[in-house]
Amino acid sequence: MKKELCIAVTGLNNTDNPGPGIPVIRSLRESKEFNVRIIGLAYENLEPGIYMNNMVDKTYQIPYPSGGSDALLERIQYINSKENIDVLIPNFDAELYTFMKAEQRLLEMGIHTFLPTIHQFEERHKAVLPKFGEKYGINVPKSTNLTSVADIRKLKKEYQFPVLVKGKFYDAHIAYNEEQITSYYNKISSKWGLPIIIQEFVKGTEVNVVALGDGEGNTIGAVPMRKQFITDKGKAWGGITIKDDQMLDLTHKLIENTKWRGGMELEMIRTNEGKYYMIEINPRIPAWVYLAVGAGQNIPEALVKLAMNEKVEAMSTYSTGTMFVRYSYDMIGDISQFEKLSMTGELENIHIKA
Amino acid sequence: MKLKNNIAVSESGFVFDAGTGESYSLNPVGADIIKLMNEGKSQEEILAFFLENYDVTQGIFESAYFDFISTLNQFNLVER
Numbered sequence: 001m002k003k004e005l006c007i008a009v010t011g012l013n014n015t016d017n018p019g020p021g022i023p024v025i026r027s028l029r030e031s032k033e034f035n036v037r038i039i040g041l042a043y044e045n046l047e048p049g050i051y052m053n054n055m056v057d058k059t060y061q062i063p064y065p066s067g068g069s070d071a072l073l074e075r076i077q078y079i080n081s082k083e084n085i086d087v088l089i090p091n092f093d094a095e096l097y098t099f100m101k102a103e104q105r106l107l108e109m110g111i112h113t114f115l116p117t118i119h120q121f122e123e124r125h126k127a128v129l130p131k132f133g134e135k136y137g138i139n140v141p142k143s144t145n146l147t148s149v150a151d152i153r154k155l156k157k158e159y160q161f162p163v164l165v166k167g168k169f170y171d172a173h174i175a176y177n178e179e180q181i182t183s184y185y186n187k188i189s190s191k192w193g194l195p196i197i198i199q200e201f202v203k204g205t206e207v208n209v210v211a212l213g214d215g216e217g218n219t220i221g222a223v224p225m226r227k228q229f230i231t232d233k234g235k236a237w238g239g240i241t242i243k244d245d246q247m248l249d250l251t252h253k254l255i256e257n258t259k260w261r262g263g264m265e266l267e268m269i270r271t272n273e274g275k276y277y278m279i280e281i282n283p284r285i286p287a288w289v290y291l292a293v294g295a296g297q298n299i300p301e302a303l304v305k306l307a308m309n310e311k312v313e314a315m316s317t318y319s320t321g322t323m324f325v326r327y328s329y330d331m332i333g334d335i336s337q338f339e340k341l342s343m344t345g346e347l348e349n350i351h352i353k354a
Numbered sequence: 355m356k357l358k359n360n361i362a363v364s365e366s367g368f369v370f371d372a373g374t375g376e377s378y379s380l381n382p383v384g385a386d387i388i389k390l391m392n393e394g395k396s397q398e399e400i401l402a403f404f405l406e407n408y409d410v411t412q413g414i415f416e417s418a419y420f421d422f423i424s425t426l427n428q429f430n431l432v433e434r
Contacts (some may be wrong), residue, residue, distance in 0.1 A: 205374065226375035243360055266404040320372040321362075 006083055007304065008039040008076075008111070011091025011287075012049025012056065016328070017233045020091040023290040025056065027300035030293060034304070039083050041076075042250075045341050049232065051333050054349075058083070061345040063096040073102055077109060085111045087307045088299070091284055093169045096121060114215075114307035115262045116283045123258070124281040126166055126197045132281075136257050139277045141202045141269075145195035152181050155198060161297045164199040167192035172234060174201065199279070204271035207244060208236075209251045210285065210292050212299050213260030214306055221299045221315040222251045223292040228323070238286050238325045241295045241318060250276060263289075263303055288324065297320040355423070356391060363388050363408055371431060378429070384422060398405075 007028060011019025022041070028036045040049060040056035043064055050059045060079045063071045079085065088111050090099045099106070107113075115121075124132050126143075133140030142159075146152065155163070156178070165184040166172045169192050175181040185196050211222040224247050229238035251266055263285035269277045284301060291301050295318040305312045331335050341347040357363070358374040367380035369388070380388060385408075390400045397419075404415050426432045 228375065242375045243372040321370055 003034040004037070005034045005086045005304065005308075006037045006039060008041055008079070008083070008085045008088040009056075009091065010042050010043075010062075010089070010095060011338075012042050012047040012059070013044070014048040014052065016231055016237075017235055018287040019049075020285045020287045020289060021047075022052065022055055022332060023287055024089055024091060024285055024300045025049070026290050027293045027298055028304065029054070031298065031304075033301065037083075037086060037292065040081065041079070041088075042341075046340060048331070050341065050347060051331050053336065057349045059341065059347045061155055061341065065095045069098045069102060071080075072098060073105060076106070076111070080109050080111060083167030085109075087112045087114075087304050089113075089285075089303070093282065093284065096283060112307040114303050116264075117261060119274045120258055120260060121283050122159075124283065126168065126199075126280060127195055129278070129280070133278060136254060138254065138287070139275065141200040141279060142276050143197050145197055145200040146185065147194050147196075149182060149185055152178055152185065155181070159198065159200060162201045164197075164201055166197040166199060168195065168197070202269045202271065202277045202279070204269040204277070206279075207242065207247055207268050207270050208239075208286070208288075209247055209266040210289050210299060211251050211260075211264050211266060212302055212306075213255040213258075213264065214260065215259060217256040217259045218314060219252045219255045220306070220312055221292065221297040221301050222248055222297075223290060223297050223318045224248060224251075225291055229325070237327075238323065239288055239291055240321050240324075241291060241322045243320045244270075246271075246274075246276065250278075254281075263299060291322060291324045292318065294324065295319045332353045355397075356394070357388065357426075357431055358433055361431055363392070369431070371429075374430075377431070383418070387419065387422060 009021045009024055011021030013019040014022045027040050037057050040059035041062045042050050042059050043062060049055055062075050065072055088106060090096055099113060100118055100121060103113055127145045130140050130143055134262045162176045164172055165175050165181055167188040171188045173184045175184055189196055207224055208222045209222055209224050212220040214220050222242045224242050225239045226242050227236040227239050231237050265286035267280040267283040269279055289299055297315040297318050302312050337347060360371055362370045367385035369378040369380060387400060390403060401415060404410055
C-alpha cells in the first residue's frame with residue numbers, strides 16, 4: 001500500500017510567468033511510492049493553480065515574506081494544526097531565504113523541507129556569480145552590480161553593447177544603449193530592489209539543467225533542456241530534452257563541489273565554439289520540471305523522499321527528444337470560490353465545469 | 355563523411371539533433387543522400403546512385419550535392 005503524505009506547495013501562479021507549484025504537484029500526483037494530499041499556499045487570490053482541477057486539495061492564503069517571517073510562520077503553524085504537513089516545498093526565490101532560516105522551527109512542527117543551506121544560497125547569488133565561477137572553475141560572464149543610476153555612465157569603458165540588465169531575484173532584459181539600461185534599471189529596481197546586475201552578453205544557445213543534489217555531493221537527478229519557444233518574459237513556452245554530456249558533467253561537478261542540497265536549475269549559454277558559460281543558478285525546482293518527469297526522472301518525488309530522510313537511488317538515464325509545450329486555458333469558476341478564499345483565507349478543492 | 359552520433363534520421367526524412375534539440379526536414383533527395391552517407395557510401399558511389407535513379411546530369415547533381423554538404427556543415431551535423 002502506498003504511503004500517505006501531506007505536502008504543502010507554494011508557487012501556484014500558473015501564468016505566462018509560471019511558478020513551479022503546479023508542475024511540482026503534477027509530478028507528486030504521479031508518484032509510484034506515495035499518495036499525496038496537497039496543500040496549496042497562495043499569496044494572491046487569483047493564482048490559477050488554486051482553481052485547477054485535481055491539483056490542490058485545499059488552499060490557504062499566506063502573508064508575503066516581506067511582511068516578516070513571524071507572521072508567515074504563525075500562519076504555517078495554524079495550517080499545520082489543521083493539516084499535519086509532512087513536507088513543505090517553497091517554489092519562489094523571494095521566499096526561500098525565510099523558509100531556509102525557519103528550517104529548524106518547521107522541523108519542530110513536524111514539517112520537513114529539503115532546501116539549500118544559507119551558504120549555498122548566498123554564494124550563488126547573481127550579484128556574486130563571478131566569484132562563484134572562479135571558486136568552482138566555471139566560466140561566468142563578466143558582471144557589475146549597480147546601486148546608483150550614476151554608475152551607468154562608467155559601464156561603457158568595460159562593456160560592449162548589448163548587455164544584460166538583471167534584477168536580484170527576477171527579470172532580465174537586453175539593453176543596447178545607456179538609455180535602455182537606465183530605463184530597465186528603474187523598472188527592475190522599483191520591483192525587486194537593488195543591486196541591479198549588468199552582465200556581459202554571451203552569444204550562443206541557452207541550455208538549462210534541472211537537477212537535485214542530496215547535500216552530500218551526489219547528483220540524484222539531472223535532465224538538460226533547450227528552450228524551443230520563449231515568451232516575451234524570457235520564459236520557456238516549449239522545450240526539449242537534449243543529450244549534452246558536457247553540461248551534465250558540469251552539473252555533477254558543481255553539485256559534488258558545493259554539496260548542493262535540494263533542487264536547482266542551472267542556466268548556461270553554449271557558444272558556437274562549444275564553450276559553456278553559467279549565467280544563473282536558481283536554487284529551486286524550475287517551472288519546467290514536469291518535462292524531466294516526462295523524460296523519466298521524477299525529481300519532485302525524489303526531493304520529497306530526501307526530505308523524509310529516505311534513501312534515494314540516483315537517476316542516471318532519461319529520454320532525449322521529450323518535448324513540452326505550454327498552453328493557456330480559460331477555467332470557469334464562481335464568485336463564491338473567490339469570496340470564500342478572500343473572506344476566510346481558505347478554500348477546499350473545487351471541481352470546475354470545463 | 356558521416357553524420358554525428360547524436361543525429362537521428364527517421365524514414366520520413368525528419369532529422370533530430372539530440373545534442374542541441376534542433377530538428378530539420380529533408381526532401382526525398384536529401385533523405386537519399388543521408389541514407390547513402392549512413393551506409394558509408396563514398397561521394398562517387400552517391401553520384402553513381404543519383405545518375406542511375408534520378409533524371410539529373412552530373413554537373414547539376416554535384417552543384418546541389420556540395421550545397422547540401424555545406425548546409426550540413428553549417429548546422430554542425432557531420433563529423434569533421
